[in-house]
Structures are given as C-alpha cells and as structure tokens.
Amino acid sequence: MAWIDYLVMIIYFAFVLGIGWALKKFMKGANAFLEAGRSMPAWVAGLAFISTNLGALEVMGMAGSGAKYGMLTTHFYWVGAIPAMVFLALFMMPFYYGSKARSVPEYLKLRYDEKTRGLNAILFAVMTILSSGISMYALAILMEKVLGWNFHISLMLSAVIVLAYTYLGGLSSAIYNEVLQFFIIVIGLLPVVFLSLHHVGGWAGLKESLGNVATANGFAPDAYTSMWKYTGTATGNPLGVEWYGILAGLGFVLSFGYWCTNFLIVQRAMAAESTVAARNTPLIGAIPKMFVPFLIILPGMVALALMNDPSANFSLPKNEAGQPIYDYTIIALLKQYLPSGVLGLGITALLASFMSGMAGNISAFNTVWTYDIYQSYIRPTTEDKEADEKHYLKVGRMATIFGVLVSIAAAYLASLFGNIMDFLQTIFSMINAPLFAVIFLGMFWKRATGHAAFTGLLAGFFIALLHHGLTAPEGANTLVKGGWITILHVYPVEMAQNFWTAIFAFSTSAIVTVVLSLLTPKVKSDEELVGLVYSLTPKLKEMDVPWYKRSSSLAILVLVLVTILTIMFW
Amino acid sequence: MGLDIKYPIGLMFTLMGIVLTIYGLATLSDPTMYQKSFQININLWSGIGMLIFGVVMLALVKKKKTE
Numbered sequence: 001m002a003w004i005d006y007l008v009m010i011i012y013f014a015f016v017l018g019i020g021w022a023l024k025k026f027m028k029g030a031n032a033f034l035e036a037g038r039s040m041p042a043w044v045a046g047l048a049f050i051s052t053n054l055g056a057l058e059v060m061g062m063a064g065s066g067a068k069y070g071m072l073t074t075h076f077y078w079v080g081a082i083p084a085m086v087f088l089a090l091f092m093m094p095f096y097y098g099s100k101a102r103s104v105p106e107y108l109k110l111r112y113d114e115k116t117r118g119l120n121a122i123l124f125a126v127m128t129i130l131s132s133g134i135s136m137y138a139l140a141i142l143m144e145k146v147l148g149w150n151f152h153i154s155l156m157l158s159a160v161i162v163l164a165y166t167y168l169g170g171l172s173s174a175i176y177n178e179v180l181q182f183f184i185i186v187i188g189l190l191p192v193v194f195l196s197l198h199h200v201g202g203w204a205g206l207k208e209s210l211g212n213v214a215t216a217n218g219f220a221p222d223a224y225t226s227m228w229k230y231t232g233t234a235t236g237n238p239l240g241v242e243w244y245g246i247l248a249g250l251g252f253v254l255s256f257g258y259w260c261t262n263f264l265i266v267q268r269a270m271a272a273e274s275t276v277a278a279r280n281t282p283l284i285g286a287i288p289k290m291f292v293p294f295l296i297i298l299p300g301m302v303a304l305a306l307m308n309d310p311s312a313n314f315s316l317p318k319n320e321a322g323q324p325i326y327d328y329t330i331i332a333l334l335k336q337y338l339p340s341g342v343l344g345l346g347i348t349a350l351l352a353s354f355m356s357g358m359a360g361n362i363s364a365f366n367t368v369w370t371y372d373i374y375q376s377y378i379r380p381t382t383e384d385k386e387a388d389e390k391h392y393l394k395v396g397r398m399a400t401i402f403g404v405l406v407s408i409a410a411a412y413l414a415s416l417f418g419n420i421m422d423f424l425q426t427i428f429s430m431i432n433a434p435l436f437a438v439i440f441l442g443m444f445w446k447r448a449t450g451h452a453a454f455t456g457l458l459a460g461f462f463i464a465l466l467h468h469g470l471t472a473p474e475g476a477n478t479l480v481k482g483g484w485i486t487i488l489h490v491y492p493v494e495m496a497q498n499f500w501t502a503i504f505a506f507s508t509s510a511i512v513t514v515v516l517s518l519l520t521p522k523v524k525s526d527e528e529l530v531g532l533v534y535s536l537t538p539k540l541k542e543m544d545v546p547w548y549k550r551s552s553s554l555a556i557l558v559l560v561l562v563t564i565l566t567i568m569f570w
Numbered sequence: 571m572g573l574d575i576k577y578p579i580g581l582m583f584t585l586m587g588i589v590l591t592i593y594g595l596a597t598l599s600d601p602t603m604y605q606k607s608f609q610i611n612i613n614l615w616s617g618i619g620m621l622i623f624g625v626v627m628l629a630l631v632k633k634k635k636t637e
C-alpha cells in the first residue's frame with residue numbers, strides 16, 4: 001500500500017461522512033431519522049436495497065464460493081435471489097408499505113398480535129446486531145492477515161465511521177451512502193475482474209483451465225462452468241446438491257425467507273416515496289443483482305484456476321488443518337493483480353461493502369428497537385405528538401450508539417471463539433424460514449390467527465434445531481456443524497444440510513400455523529385485516545403510471561433477463 | 571429529503587478519477603510498476619473511466635436543475 005492508495009480511501013471516507021453531515025439538518029423527528037420520511041425515489045431505494053445486501057460477508061463469501069464451486073455459485077443469485085425479489089415486489093410490498101407498518105415486526109403486530117411481534121422484534125434485534133459484529137470481525141481479520149493492518153485499528157475505524165454517518169443522518173444517510181457505496185463496489189472491483197480474466201485468456205481460457213481442474217477432481221470437464229447441467233445427481237457437481245434440493249432449499253425456502261421477511265432489506269423499500277416506488281424498489285435492485293456474479297464469482301473462478309496452476313504462483317492462506325481459507329479469495333486477487341492506485345480503490349470497495357452491510361444492520365436495529373421494543377413495552381406514545389417525535393429521535397440515536405458498541409463487543413467475542421461465527425450463522429438461518437411461513441400465510445390467508453402464528457414460529461425453530469442436532473455433513477469435526485444429539489443422517493455437504501434444515505423448518509411452521517389457525521377462533525375481523533391480507537385488500541391499479549414504470553413490466557423484464565442468463569450458462 | 575445523491579457521487583468519482591489519471595500519467599514510464607497488470611496502465615484507464623462516470627453524473631444533476 002502506497003500513499004496513493006490511502007488518498008483514494010480518504011476521499012471515500014470524506015464523502016461518506018460528508019453525506020451524513022449534509023443530512024443532519026433534516027433530522028427533526030423520529031420519522032425522518034428512522035423511516036427516512038418515506039421520501040426515497042425508486043432508483044435510490046432500489047440501489048440501496050441491493051447495496052445493503054452486498055455486505056463484506058457477501059463479497060468475501062461469494063468470491064470464495066466461486067473458487068470452491070465455480071459457476072454453480074450463481075445459483076445463489078439467479079435462483080436464490082431474483083425470483084424471491086420479484087415475489088416480494090409484486091405480492092408482498094403492497095402490504096408492507098400499504099399497511100403503514102414501520103417495520104416487519106410491526107406488520108406482524110397489525111396482522112397477528114402483540115406476542116408474535118415481540119418474539120420477532122427481539123430475535124431480529126439480537127440477530128442484526130450480532131451479524132454486524134460478525135462481519136466487522138471478518139473484515140478486520142482479513143485486513144490483518146492479508147494487508148498487515150492492525151486488527152483493533154481497522155475494526156474501530158470502520159465502526160466509528162459507520163456510527164458517525166448513521167448517527168448524523170439516520171436511515172436517509174444509510175440509504176444515500178449505500179447508493180454511493182454500490183457504485184464504488186462495482187467500479188472498484190472492475191479492474192480486478194478485467195485483469196484476472198485477461199490473465200487466463202477470457203471466458204474461453206477460463207473454461208479450458210477449469211476443465212483440467214474438473215477432470216482432476218473427478219467431474220466432467222465443464223462441471224465448474226455450468227449451472228444446471230450436472231445437477232441430476234448430487235455427486236456429479238462440485239456443489240454436492242441435486243436440482244430439486246437447489247430449487248426447493250435455495251430457490252424457495254432460504255431465498256424467500258431472506259428476501260421477503262428480513263427487515264434489513266425490506267426497510268429500504270419501505271422508505272420509498274410511494275406505493276408504486278416501494279413495489280419497484282426490489283425490481284430495480286434485481287437488475288444489478290443478477291450481474292453481481294460477473295463481478296464477484298467470476299474472479300473467484302479465476303482464483304480456482306490459478307490455485308491449480310503452479311506457474312501462476314498464487315495461493316490462499318491456509319487454516320490449521322491445511323485447508324485454504326476461501327474467504328480470502330477476493331483480497332488475494334486484489335493483491336495479485338493490482339498495482340498501487342487501483343489497489344487502494346479495490347480495498348476501498350471492500351470497505352464500502354462492509355459499511356453498506358453494517359449501516360444496514362444498524363439502521364434496521366435502531367428502528368426495531370425504538371418502535372417495536374421501546375415504544376411498545378417501555379414508553380408508549382403520549383398525547384403530545386411533537387414531543388414524542390423528538391423523544392423517539394433521541395432514543396433512535398442512542399440505539400444507534402448502543403448498536404455499534406454491542407457490534408464491537410460481538411466482534412471481539414468472535415475473535416476469541418472462532419466457532420461462534422459458524423454457530424450464530426447456523427442459528428440465524430433457522431429463524432428466517434419459519435418467519436417466511438408465518439408472514440406468507442398471514443398475507444394470503446385471512447383465517448390465520450395470532451396464537452397459531454406464534455406457535456408456528458417456535459415450532460419451526462425447534463424442528464430446525466432438532467434436525468441440526470440429528471444430522472451432520474460428511475467429515476464434520478465439530479458439534480457446531482450438527483449431530484450434537486446423535487447422527488441419524490449424513491449429508492454429503494454442509495450446504496445440503498442447510499437446505500434441508502430450512503425446508504423442514506418452513507414445512508413444520510406452515511403446518512402448525514394452518515392446523516392451529518383452524519382450531520383457534522378468528523380474533524381479527526375482516527375490516528381490521530383490510531390492507532394486511534391479499535383477498536381483503538383492493539387491488540393496486542397502475543393505469544395512471546406509464547407502462548415502462550409499471551411493476552408488471554419491470555418484473556417481466558427481470559424474469560426475461562434472468563432466463564436468458566440461465567440459458568447462456570446452463 | 572433535500573439531497574440529490576447524484577451530486578456527491580459525481581463529485582467523488584470526478585475527484586478520484588482525476589487523482590488516478592494523474593497518477594497513471596506520472597507512472598507512465600515506470601517499467602516495474604505495472605508488472606502485476608501485464609504492462610497495462612490500469613491506473614490511467616480506471617482514472618479516465620471514473621472521470622467520465624463522475625462527469626456524466628454531474629451533468630445529470632445540472633440537467634435536472636435547468637429543467
């Protein structure tokens with residue numbers, strides 16, 4: 001790293017903080033701070049929507065998966081994200097936005113009851129803050145191992161910058177910065193995409209090099225460069241999962257569980273300026289999302305080719321067991337190809353991805369804390385609306401500071417117990433799938449009741465735990481990976497285990513919710529459910545919107561594009 | 571909320587673009603500098619690209635104002 005690299009980084013920091021500073025004067029009440037005053041144009045909300053998902057763990061993890069599974073990693077995008085985003089936009093956003101709920105837990109309160117909201121709010125608050133700590137740890141350790149930066153300094157510096165701009169400008173600042181960060185991530189990574197592809201001789205050259213790797217590993221020559229071709233059997237492809245596991249586990253339960261219920265994501269669309277803009281937000285986000293694989297997975301695949309080419313002189317750092325640490329793929333590539341100057345730009349892109357993810361976590365946390373926990377259980381609203389707005393603004397700001405402090409503590413906890421990261425991520429994945437079942441039934445079946453939803457959430461979570469306790473991936477050496485009760489079934493890879501955990505959790509939760517709903521009395525009348533349930537809500541008319549701005553046209557465009565991409569890389 | 575985000579984005583990329591372009595030009599005759607990038611002056615090209623992107627963003631802001 002030379003002075004020029006730091007200069008690029010400092011310019012970026014200055015702008016990020018400047019945006020927070022410029023927005024400070026608009027923060028007059030809780031509504032502006034926590035909901036961005038519902039004023040974002042669709043394209044801003046859409047890019048923020050995708051940027052907050054493009055966090056450090058995503059960039060590092062997906063580049064690493066590219067180096068592990070090759071082209072099959074794109075399943076996480078074209079199957080595992082786009083359909084869920086289209087569904088969220090067309091069928092769920094009208095209810096999230098139109099119900100005037102300020103958060104996903106609040107929707108649960110309006111649709112079901114207080115206890116369902118309470119359970120979700122508390123779980124979400126804990127989960128978000130711990131996730132932000134985990135990604136902070138992951139980034140700091142990466143900077144230490146690969147660039148030799150001091151762990152504590154890079155951790156504190158990144159946390160303080162995120163704290164500063166979210167404290168100053170709240171959700172608006174987080175969203176505007178996410179748009180800026182989106183562009184810096186894309187532009188900052190382009191040089192490494194270009195140079196790495198240039199090195200291996202383009203797509204054709206990459207296919208050839210990976211063909212040798214595939215044959216050496218006992219796969220068909222184009223196994224690493226095809227998406228669906230070898231998913232007929234689990235053993236025929238590097239991912240180790242068959243097509244129906246991918247479709248049901250990833251394409252349905254995991255992705256719908258993440259995209260359609262995660263307030264962190266949905267909050268961006270809820271900040272949009274109108275119902276049409278809120279609906280278009282996920283669709284606008286879907287267009288860049290489907291091209292992210294070319295930015296992240298493709299360089300990861302080049303890394304796979306280089307690791308198997310002794311003349312390339314490229315290797316990843318190894319763990320104690322001698323296995324390459326795949327999370328380091330992207331930064332190892334930056335170091336391999338980039339001279340000073342663009343190197344600073346690439347590192348800035350990584351920092352930007354970290355910040356967009358963390359600011360997302362923090363701004364979702366302070367909203368859920370202020371509205372769903374503090375306002376509901378600690379200090380309810382009073383007669384004086386104006387004083388309330390000011391009071392909750394203050395609480396929101398305090399929650400921002402508190403959230404960052406707990407994240408830092410979580411990051412240090414993760415640095416003490418390496419396994420805690422895996423453990424927490426496993427637990428989190430068990431919460432989303434049941435939540436999707438409950439929200440889905442709530443939106444599309446007016447008979448679903450609060451008691452049933454609450455029990456359904458718990459049942460789904462316990463089944464997920466039970467499944468995890470009874471199964472293990474092949475070669476598991478710690479109880480964190482599963483099998484802590486006894487091992488009844490062994491999955492070929494961890495991914496398959498995750499998929500099936502989610503499928504069981506979702507199904508259990510759905511069945512329990514349906515059966516108990518029929519057994520318990522319907523508490524909320526049809527009138528109360530208007531705007532919350534599909535069959536009772538007047539359909540959204542888009543006749544006055546020009547055809548190219550309609551959600552339906554955008555959705556068709558998105559689906560056509562993703563189909564073309566799928567066929568191209570079949 | 572009173573802020574056209576295209577403005578800071580345009581400004582930042584213009585600034586970064588200028589910095590990298592100048593650095594690219596200054597290192598034009600440095601043979602060891604671009605060994606990693608196959609003798610492609612990646613700083614210069616990235617700088618020019620970012621400069622164009624930044625200026626386009628700023629032009630969009632200006633267009634909106636005059637409308």
